[in-house]
Amino acid sequence: MSHVLQTYGRFPVTLVRGEGTRVWDDAGKSYLDFCSGIAVCALGHSPKVLVEAISSQAATLIHCCNLYHIPQQEELARVIVEDHVRLPGKVFFSNSGAESNDGLIKSARRFGHARPQPDGSPRYEILSFNKSFHGRTLGGISATGQDKVKEGFDPLPTGFRHLPYNDLDALRAATRPETVAILLEPVQGEGGVNVATPEFLQGIKELCSEHDLLLLMDEVQAGFGRCGDPMAWREIAPELEPDGISWAKGMGGGFPVGAFWLSDRTIDGEKPLSSLMGPGSHGTTYGGSPLACAASLAVLREISEQNLIENVRARATQIRETVESWNHPLVTDIRGLGLLIGIGLDTSKMTTPEGKLPAIHLSAELITHGLLAPPAGPETLRLLPPLNVTETEVSEALEIVRATLDELTA
Structure with a gap:
């Protein structure tokens, strides 16, 4: 039993x-x-570089809390921003894709308070898509466009609507004053392996610019090289500049680690978007530990150095x-x-x-x-x-x- x-x-x-x-x-x-832990084991099983990185770091310092500076965390954030996203921004480290997506959802809500509706009430609604998957937390299943993951968990958090994927007209028609962000996977993994078209992604970005919305990319399954570019969205629409990106799975090669990135682009003329998530706005006990970051650094370096x-x-x-x-x-x-x-x-x-x-x-x-x-x-x-x-x-x-x-x- x-x-x-x-x-x-x-x-x-x-x-x-x-x-x-x-x-x-x-x-x-x-x-x-050919499952790889569902796109997790980016370098296969027990790769030498990952085993050595984990062993060495475990013998030095496994964990310390985020009240103190963690050099491996700083280096991993630099590598992600400069070598992979290649757009100015800041990174928060979590333990999983669901947590990373919850961080994006919270960031969107915070943006909706900073940039409210004309009557002063906060914007809060996030538009996502049918057949999407954004995690198993209450926030994640609320954002997910599949009814089967929601059964028996109502009432769910409000503020989410789901639209047809790759249908720009439906998206335009659905945008309302309370809408604050659009969240999507550039390649829907759990929903049947559906790829966003370049026209759809470019149209979303134009819609976001027109209505002051955040463009949020869920790359939990697709990111860090799996789709032919360090960023899956760039393989589809190279000129795109998202406002937020979530990751997990392959970035640790099997060690639990996740992250989300927020752009440094300015809002209100001078304040960076990333500054909205300041001290007290978000936190984690284990996210960004020395061990997790050492593991992820080893994986990302191997992907780059071996030109995978x-x-x-x-x-x-x-x-x-x-x-x-x-x-x-x-x-x-x-x-x-x-x-x-x-x-x-x-x-x-x-x-x-x-x-x-x-x-x-x-x-x-x-x-x-x-x-x-x-x-x-x-x-x-x-x-x-x-x-x-x-x-x-x-x-x-x-x-x-x-x-x-x-x-x-x-």
């Missing part, structure tokens, strides 16, 4: 060891891991060209950006046991053949290999996918 709260419907495999792109279960069977962005682009092209060449009857399309890839499934032609969702059934069958790859909704298989995955490993994984699809073709 398990004493773990049953909040997950787990696949029947128990993982005990990992190295690179492979993991092993408690029976000694190995698997190619180029590998992401090459392997993404390999996956797309290979899957397209199959002309498989179960494959409807290939969506995504970089190594955040979704394979759409024609479930009408797929053999699926009664009561099981097609994508979950496919993921379970792939496990029996030695591949871990998670679903993204009921009709999409997601591929999230490490950023340093090799050409040979991709070929091996795709052979497993193709053979399994053949088996499930009705």
